[in-house]
Amino acid sequence: MTPLLVVITGPTAVGKTELCVKIGQHFNTEILSADSRQFYKELAIGTAKPTKEEMQNIEHHFVNSHPITEDYNVNDFEKDALLLLEELFQKHKIVILTGGSGLYIDALCEGFDEDIPGSDKNIRDELNEMYQQYGIKILQEKLKQLDPEFYSEVDLNNAKRLQRAIEVCMLTGEKYSTIRKGNKQKRPFNVLKIGLNREREELFNRINQRVDNMIEEGLLNEVKSVLKYKNINALKTVGYTELFDYIDNNITLEEATEKIKVNTRRYAKRQLGWFNKSNDYQWFHPDSLEEIKKYIALNIN
Numbered sequence: 001m002t003p004l005l006v007v008i009t010g011p012t013a014v015g016k017t018e019l020c021v022k023i024g025q026h027f028n029t030e031i032l033s034a035d036s037r038q039f040y041k042e043l044a045i046g047t048a049k050p051t052k053e054e055m056q057n058i059e060h061h062f063v064n065s066h067p068i069t070e071d072y073n074v075n076d077f078e079k080d081a082l083l084l085l086e087e088l089f090q091k092h093k094i095v096i097l098t099g100g101s102g103l104y105i106d107a108l109c110e111g112f113d114e115d116i117p118g119s120d121k122n123i124r125d126e127l128n129e130m131y132q133q134y135g136i137k138i139l140q141e142k143l144k145q146l147d148p149e150f151y152s153e154v155d156l157n158n159a160k161r162l163q164r165a166i167e168v169c170m171l172t173g174e175k176y177s178t179i180r181k182g183n184k185q186k187r188p189f190n191v192l193k194i195g196l197n198r199e200r201e202e203l204f205n206r207i208n209q210r211v212d213n214m215i216e217e218g219l220l221n222e223v224k225s226v227l228k229y230k231n232i233n234a235l236k237t238v239g240y241t242e243l244f245d246y247i248d249n250n251i252t253l254e255e256a257t258e259k260i261k262v263n264t265r266r267y268a269k270r271q272l273g274w275f276n277k278s279n280d281y282q283w284f285h286p287d288s289l290e291e292i293k294k295y296i297a298l299n300i301n
Contacts, residue, residue: 001093001301002188002189002190002301003085003089003092003093003094003095003188003189003190004093004094004095004189004190004191004192004296004299004300004301005085005094005095005096005097005108005109005187005189005190005191005192006023006094006095006096006097006192006194006296007096007097007098007105007109007191007192007193007194008020008023008096008097008098008194008196008292009034009098009099009100009102009105009193009194009195009196009275009281010100010195010196010197010271010272010275010286011100011197011203011267011268011269011271011272012048012100012207012264012267012268012271013048013203013206013207013210013264013268014196014197014198014203014206014268014286015196015198015206015286015287016098016099016100016196016286017048017050017054017098018054018286019196019286019289019292020096020098021050021054021055021056021058022289023096023289023292023293023296024058024096025056025058026293027092027094027096027296028092029088029092029093029094029095029096030058030059030060030061030088030092030095030096031058031059031060031061031095031096031097031098032060032061032062032081032084032085032095032096032097032098032108033060033061033062033063033098033099034062034077034097034098034099034100034101034104034105034108035047035062035063035098035099035100035101035104036074036077036099036101036103036104037234037237038062038063038064038099039062039063039064039065039066039072039077040064040066040067040068040234041064041065041066041067041068042067042068042225042226042229043068043222043226043234043235044222045214045217045218045219045222046214046219046222046223046239046240047239048210048214049063049064050063061081061084062077062080062081068226068229068232068234068235069229069232071233073160074103074104074107075107077104077107077108078104078107078108078111081097081108082108082187085189086188089189093300094296094300097109100271102153102271102274102275103161103274109184109187109191109193110184110185110187111184111185111187120167120170120171123167123170123171124163124167127139127163127166127167128163130142131159131163136156136157136159136162136236139159139162139163139166140156140162142166143162143165143166143169146165146166146169146170146175146176147165147169147175147176147177149175149177150165150175150176150177152270152273153177153270153273153274153277154270155237155267155270156270157236157237157238157241157263158233158236158237159233159236160233164176190299190301191280192295192296192299193278193280193281193282194281194282194283194284194292194295194296195275195281195282195283195284196283196284196285196286197272197283197284197285198285198286203268204265204268207261207264207265207268208261210264211239211257211260211261211264212257214239214260215257219239219243220243220246220253223239223240223243223244223247224247226240227244227247230244238260238263238264238267239260239264242256242257242259242260242263243256243260245259282295
């Protein structure tokens, strides 16, 4: 029997955690997180990391797995997750992969195009100098000019990812989004992709409420606790950059909170844009538990 990796994804705040725990319980299996910020032990509230109570004794991998000072990237995740799946598939006929980081999901399911060129130190140094001098907006504008398609998908607060895409564009004279669309790599397991979504108004209301809850639960104190790491890439993301601005007296707490809501809604749109590029996803409302269980059961060989 070929093992099955069940991908359950969707935009932030759609309701992935609760559903995946129920699916994990039903199929007696384990969960891998493909959320590029939930890896970090120091980040909990701002990443909507599942609590022990929410995990319901279902084993979650790649949650609280690395310190924020470690530069853990998508290539590391691909290698580590493939090794882990070899082990897990000896015990389980299916394993769940969940999270909202489309790049990490694609890396594990399909791999990267091996033809993407390496790095150029001169270009990298030039881009880093631009970033240090003018901030992330100049990288955003340069990528928008060079590759509007990838600009519409990428996490615009991730300077490292912006720099890499620009670097490849400058090295090759082609769009990064075009180059990285290579042949899928063969995996020793089947992949079933499930997307979760809600009506836009419902989703945005959930996002706004989640942000309010995060503030009430102590997000500001969490941000203060990692203040000395503010220049690390993992913290150049929604929920942290806005509160760093508040701490620096650039905006009020009310303005920071509203910015987090706006930027999170924009991020959700980019996530959906990424997933909608693929025809492999079968879409469900997160409340459709029984339908999703039946769909998975039908695809187990």
